[in-house]
Amino acid sequence: MFVPFLQRSSSLTCLVVRSNRDPQQLAEAIRSKLRNLDAGMPLTIQTWTQGLDIALFTPQVATVALGVLGGMGAMLAITGVFGMAAYSVSKRLRELGIRIALGAQRKEVLLAALGRPLKLLVLGSTAGLVLGLLAARVLAFIVYEATPRDPPVLGGVVLAMLLLGMVATWIPAQRALSVNPVILLREE
Numbered sequence: 001m002f003v004p005f006l007q008r009s010s011s012l013t014c015l016v017v018r019s020n021r022d023p024q025q026l027a028e029a030i031r032s033k034l035r036n037l038d039a040g041m042p043l044t045i046q047t048w049t050q051g052l053d054i055a056l057f058t059p060q061v062a063t064v065a066l067g068v069l070g071g072m073g074a075m076l077a078i079t080g081v082f083g084m085a086a087y088s089v090s091k092r093l094r095e096l097g098i099r100i101a102l103g104a105q106r107k108e109v110l111l112a113a114l115g116r117p118l119k120l121l122v123l124g125s126t127a128g129l130v131l132g133l134l135a136a137r138v139l140a141f142i143v144y145e146a147t148p149r150d151p152p153v154l155g156g157v158v159l160a161m162l163l164l165g166m167v168a169t170w171i172p173a174q175r176a177l178s179v180n181p182v183i184l185l186r187e188e
Contacts, residue, residue: 015030017030023047027045027047030045031043031045066139074160074161074164077124077161077164077165078164078165078167078168079168081117081120081121081124081164081165081168081169082168082169082171082172084117084120085114085117085168085169085171085172085173086171086172086175088113088116088117088172089113089172089173089175089176090172092112092113092176093176093179095112096109096112096113096176096179097179097180097181098181099112100177100179100181101181101182106177109176109177110173110176110177113172113173113176113177114169114170114173117165117169117172118165118166118169121162121165121166121169122162124161124165125158125161125162125165128157128158128161129154129158132154132157133154136150136154
């Protein structure tokens with residue numbers, strides 16, 4: 001593309017070259033030819049990937065920052081779910097021990113121990129999905145090629161949080177199953 005110098009507001013001149021050759025070899029060949037024409041000419045050679053890296057730096061930093069904050073948020077959520085489930089099981093430990101002593105099946109005790117934490121987990125995941133849909137429009141402006149409503153991403157996040165939450169509630173529930181009812185009944 002030719003634009004006369006008098007019609008341009010900048011004295012910057014760009015030469016765009018497309019080739020199948022190795023970029024480093026091509027850059028050296030271009031640099032050598034231009035230095036032969038004018039040794040004092042300021043010269044910067046940049047490959048397509050280097051130009052893209054500069055152009056996409058801000059969205060990449062935003063994506064990494066959002067990923068780190070999301071990971072920290074997930075860790076905080078899992079810690080909260082674990083703490084709530086552990087507290088719930090510890091308060092119901094005597095009741096669960098009595099159920100075991102009366103011959104309740106492991107499945108029944110597990111469902112009794114996981115019931116409330118799983119309800120709260122589903123409620124929290126639903127609230128997170130709604131808030132995620134509301135925040136998605138803002139994130140679409142920051143994250144490259146993000147759409148305001150991306151079903152695979154939203155579904156994946158909800159599924160991941162449910163699975164992590166179930167693991168976090170499973171640990172205290174296993175504690176309830178390992179309780180010796182005789183020791184619990186003797187304590188009171």
